[in-house]
Amino acid sequence: xxxxxxxxxxxxxxxxxxxxxxxxxxxxxxxxxxxxxxxxxxxxxxxxxxxxxxxxxxxxxxxxxxxxxxxxxxxxxxxxxxxxxxxxxxxxxxxxxxxxxxxxxxxxxxxxxxxxxxxxxxxxxxxxxxxxxxxxxxxxxxxxxxxxxxxxxxxxxxxxxxxxxxxxxxxxxxxxxxxxxxxxxxxxxxxxxxxxxxxxxxxxxxxxxxxxxxxxxxxxxxxxxxxxxxxxxxxxxxxxxxxxxxxxxxxxxxxxxxxxxxxxxxxxxxxxxxxxxxxxxxxxxxxxxxxxxxx
Numbered sequence: 001x002x003x004x005x006x007x008x009x010x011x012x013x014x015x016x017x018x019x020x021x022x023x024x025x026x027x028x029x030x031x032x033x034x035x036x037x038x039x040x041x042x043x044x045x046x047x048x049x050x051x052x053x054x055x056x057x058x059x060x061x062x063x064x065x066x067x068x069x070x071x072x073x074x075x076x077x078x079x080x081x082x083x084x085x086x087x088x089x090x091x092x093x094x095x096x097x098x099x100x101x102x103x104x105x106x107x108x109x110x111x112x113x114x115x116x117x118x119x120x121x122x123x124x125x126x127x128x129x130x131x132x133x134x135x136x137x138x139x140x141x142x143x144x145x146x147x148x149x150x151x152x153x154x155x156x157x158x159x160x161x162x163x164x165x166x167x168x169x170x171x172x173x174x175x176x177x178x179x180x181x182x183x184x185x186x187x188x189x190x191x192x193x194x195x196x197x198x199x200x201x202x203x204x205x206x207x208x209x210x211x212x213x214x215x216x217x218x219x220x221x222x223x224x225x226x227x228x229x230x231x232x233x234x235x236x237x238x239x240x241x242x243x244x245x246x247x248x249x250x251x252x253x254x255x256x257x258x259x260x261x262x263x264x265x266x267x268x269x270x271x272x273x274x275x276x277x278x279x280x281x282x283x284x285x286x287x288x289x290x291x292x293x294x295x
Contacts, residue, residue, distance in 0.1 A: 005095045006065050006292055014099075014286040015059070015066040015261055017159070017202055017227035017253030021049040023082045024090075050257055052087060056094035064261060067253075067290075069101035069129040069159075075108070076136035076176070084115070088123035099290060101127040101159065106137050106144035113150045120154045126290060127200075131161040132181035134168075139181070140189035148194050157198040157289060159225070160187055162212060163205035166228075166258070184212040191219040198289060202253065203228040209235045217245055223289060226281070227253030231267040239271060247277045251286050 050058065052068060059066045068091055072081040084102040091100035102125045104112040119125040128151055132139050139160060151158050162184040168175030184205050191199055199222045205212035216222045224246065226234070242250040252268075254261040273281065287293050 006099075007096070008283070008287055008292060011063055011065050011283060013062075013064045013252055013261070013265070013282040014290070014292075015064055015227075015254050015256065016200065016225050016251045016286050016290075018055065018066045018068050018256040019258075020052055020055070020068050020070045020082060020087050020090075021257065022051060023086060024051065027080070027082060052090035052098070053094070055256070056090075056098050058256075059097045059261075060094075062261065065097050065099060066256070067099045067101055067127070067159075069127075070103055071129060071131045071134055072103040072105040073131065073134040073136070075105050076134065081105075084119055084125065085123055088119065088125055092124060099127075100125050101129050103129045103131075104147060105135055106130070106141075106147050107135070109143075110146065113146050116147060116150050117154065120156060125156070127157040127159060129159045129161075131165070132186070133161065133165050133177045133179055135181075136176075136178065137181060139186045140193075145193070148190060148197060152194045152197040155291075157200055157223075158190075159200040159202055160184075161203065162187070162201045163203050163208060163228075183208050184215050187222070188215045188219065191215065191222050195221070197221060199223065200225050200251065200289075203255075204234055204238055206235075209238055213237060213241050213246070216249055217241070223249045223251055223285070225251040225253035227255040227264075228259065230259070231264065231271045234271070239273070242281065243272075243274050243277055247274075247280055248285055250281050251289070252282045 055068060068087060070082040070087060074081055088100040091098040102119045104116050137143060162182050164179055168177035184201050187199060201212050201216060201222060201224045212224060216224050254264045
């Protein structure tokens with residue numbers, strides 16, 4: 001799809017879920033209150049917020065590639081986002097290891113649709129991240145449908161946060177963040193209405209793990225990433241489906257920097273995953289989904 005210079009033969013894994021938490025000028029992707037809640041939830045107190053350049057060095061040292069994105073939730077939070085263009089340009093400078101995704105708030109309407117098209121055409125963006133709970137929208141709300149239509153036409157994936165979020169956890173009222181928007185069953189409607197749209201359900205989807213497995217099993221273009229949890233805490237049905245029915249549709253993701261790939265992979269090594277399935281989860285499924293395989 002683009003001229004990303006990844007050498008798959010030299011990569012041990014592709015991490016499909018990492019966050020750009022800070023811009024070049026030090027602006028955070030979320031407010032300090034929400035960041036603090038997330039750090040407490042993940043027991044990642046005082047973790048550094050690496051720049052995209054630092055993320056590139058980190059993943060290059062580990063012979064891994066990483067999908068990088070932020071979350072545009074300006075409408076619901078009032079907090080200015082990190083510019084998608086900055087992330088895309090920073091990733092382009094490290095295209096041997098970094099893959100840029102963008103985030104466009106669905107509340108931006110036609111302006112958001114124009115932005116999505118421009119980001120793919122002019123900045124090499126390879127997918128889009130949605131966080132329904134932080135962005136305060138239901139995934140099956142027609143509000144977002146023009147944006148999905150554009151993403152489907154552009155031929156890139158849409159990655160949706162699903163399940164509980166550490167962002168806002170413990171803050172009064174959860175920081176205004178409503179968990180109901182991240183039920184993966186809401187994304188089943190999206191998969192029906194946009195049958196060619198490739199969708200990634202991010203995270204083990206507590207408390208809706210069975211719903212996520214159902215949607216991914218039923219809809220041919222719906223995948224699951226395993227980010228945000230240590231593998232030692234994965235629900236048994238998730239492990240069972242990853243080993244069998246969904247072995248070609250499950251993806252390695254860490255949620256870096258709050259969870260490091262080092263920790264994730266160490267715990268994954270202890271998980272009861274078939275030897276022939278491990279490389280699919282760690283690299284092969286993502287390479288196919290992200291159109292990284294050479295013709």
